[in-house]
Amino acid sequence: MEQFIITLGWLGIFAPTALGAIGSSYGCSRAGQAAAGALLDTESGYGKYIGLSAMPSTQVILGIVVMFTLNRELTIDNSPGIFAIGMLTGLALMMSAIYQGQALVAAINAAKNKPEIFGLAIAPAAIVEGFSVFAFVFALVLAGSLPA
Numbered sequence: 001m002e003q004f005i006i007t008l009g010w011l012g013i014f015a016p017t018a019l020g021a022i023g024s025s026y027g028c029s030r031a032g033q034a035a036a037g038a039l040l041d042t043e044s045g046y047g048k049y050i051g052l053s054a055m056p057s058t059q060v061i062l063g064i065v066v067m068f069t070l071n072r073e074l075t076i077d078n079s080p081g082i083f084a085i086g087m088l089t090g091l092a093l094m095m096s097a098i099y100q101g102q103a104l105v106a107a108i109n110a111a112k113n114k115p116e117i118f119g120l121a122i123a124p125a126a127i128v129e130g131f132s133v134f135a136f137v138f139a140l141v142l143a144g145s146l147p148a
Contacts, residue, residue, distance in 0.1 A: 002076055009079030012086030013070045016139070019090030020063025020097065027056025027101025034105040038112040045115065052104050055125060059097040062136040063090060069143045077147045085142050092135035100128040 035049035042049075066089050070082050107121035 005076055005079045006074050008083040009074040012079070012083035013067055013074075015083075015086040015090035016063035016066040016070070016093060017060065017090075018063075019087075020060040020093040023094030023097030024057045024060040027059075027097040027099075027104070028053055030101040031056065031104035031108065034108040038108050041112050042115075048118065049108050049112070052108060052122060052125075055104060055129070056097040056100045058129060059093040059100075059132050062132060063093050066090075066136060066139045066143070069140055072146075072148070075147070081142075081146045085139050085146075089135050089139040093132050096128055096132035096135070100125050100132075103128055 031053035032050075035053040038049045039046050066086065070086050072078070072082075074082065103125040104122070107118075107125055110121045111118040
């Protein structure tokens with residue numbers, strides 16, 4: 001049983017990076033597809049669409065930082081907490097990146113037809129990014145209270 005709990009700790013350490021990468025790749029892919037489509041429909045301003053498609057990559061970067069924060073010697077006392085923090089943070093980062101990608105698809109499609117609303121159109125994607133930052137900060141705070 002002790003080895004199982006230690007294994008959960010290892011999963012918790014890697015979960016923020018792995019799940020963040022899954023979400024980021026999906027979000028960037030969806031936004032990138034919309035950006036590529038916008039390139040065909042517009043005469044200029046290509047860079048802003050391509051730049052937006054990279055926005056969901058932040059979540060994997062946050063996941064890497066959480067992974068480094070959780071990485072320590074695993075014991076029977078700290079592994080359950082590391083698993084819980086890592087897995088829940090990873091899920092939050094993954095879902096945030098996925099939904100941010102979907103918000104960016106809508107923003108790109110709206111802005112290509114009405115360029116003057118570009119800034120307003122990306123606001124929902126920025127709000128979604130904020131939720132991943134909340135999960136990131138709370139994970140760092142909680143990681144500091146885990147037993148050594």
